[in-house]
Amino acid sequence: MGGTGMIAPSGSQAGEGGSLVQRAMQAVTDHIRERALRVGDSLPGEAHFAGVLGVSRPVMREAFGALAALRLIDVGNGRKPRVSAIDGSVIASSLNHAVSTAQITVPQVWDVRRTIELRTVALAAESRTDAEAREIVGLSEAMAADLDDLAAMARHDIAFHEAIAKASHNVLFVQIVASFGPLMEVAVPTAWSTRTTDAERRDILERHRDVARAILRRDAAGAVAAMDSHFDASIGDLLQGMAEAEDAVGH
Numbered sequence: 001m002g003g004t005g006m007i008a009p010s011g012s013q014a015g016e017g018g019s020l021v022q023r024a025m026q027a028v029t030d031h032i033r034e035r036a037l038r039v040g041d042s043l044p045g046e047a048h049f050a051g052v053l054g055v056s057r058p059v060m061r062e063a064f065g066a067l068a069a070l071r072l073i074d075v076g077n078g079r080k081p082r083v084s085a086i087d088g089s090v091i092a093s094s095l096n097h098a099v100s101t102a103q104i105t106v107p108q109v110w111d112v113r114r115t116i117e118l119r120t121v122a123l124a125a126e127s128r129t130d131a132e133a134r135e136i137v138g139l140s141e142a143m144a145a146d147l148d149d150l151a152a153m154a155r156h157d158i159a160f161h162e163a164i165a166k167a168s169h170n171v172l173f174v175q176i177v178a179s180f181g182p183l184m185e186v187a188v189p190t191a192w193s194t195r196t197t198d199a200e201r202r203d204i205l206e207r208h209r210d211v212a213r214a215i216l217r218r219d220a221a222g223a224v225a226a227m228d229s230h231f232d233a234s235i236g237d238l239l240q241g242m243a244e245a246e247d248a249v250g251h
Helices: 014-034 046-053 057-069 089-100 106-127 130-145 150-167 171-179 181-193 198-216 220-250
Strands: none
Touching: 014 046, 014 057, 046 057, 089 106, 089 171, 089 181, 106 150, 106 171, 106 181, 106 198, 106 220, 130 150, 130 198, 150 171, 150 181, 150 198, 198 220
């Protein structure tokens, strides 16, 4: 089996140790793949892999810790490690790091998000269950009910988009949209704060309702058009609001 060959531990330099850890991590992921393990399936412990691979227990402990940080395996005290479910928080951490270190810009993130959400809303209109449609409509109405509570309205807004992704029934879209959450937690309230009149806010609320109603009608083309219109009106303001906030901090 490709992932269970002996790893020859040569040298004691930090760089070599890092290489051993990386190779041990690969061996564990190879083990999962080659045995077709699924979420929740248990894995052999550190001692087993250390013996099979010919590495020390500290190397395997570090490899297991790194895989757990990547949400590939789940390790807990007193039980065997298990295969983890997909977790968008890893993508979210990477996005936040890339934005904070100026490797990518928020407009670039939102350009990707727009592309993804035009697809998820079409799939949601086609595939949603009645319960999912009710949830999406309910979140659009909850935003309207909390018109005077900016924090609550922003939470409903984020949940609205995540609910649409779930209704697409594509788990990868769910995780990608969820990964935008930490950025939205900052950007959405900023954008809402730029809408200072009831008319401006009600216009955005109505655009959310248009999306929800199209999904309820199972109107995929209408849902895409409504989401596209929503992004034109909302995300442009959002990005402008973020720029203004950054300028204010800079001064």
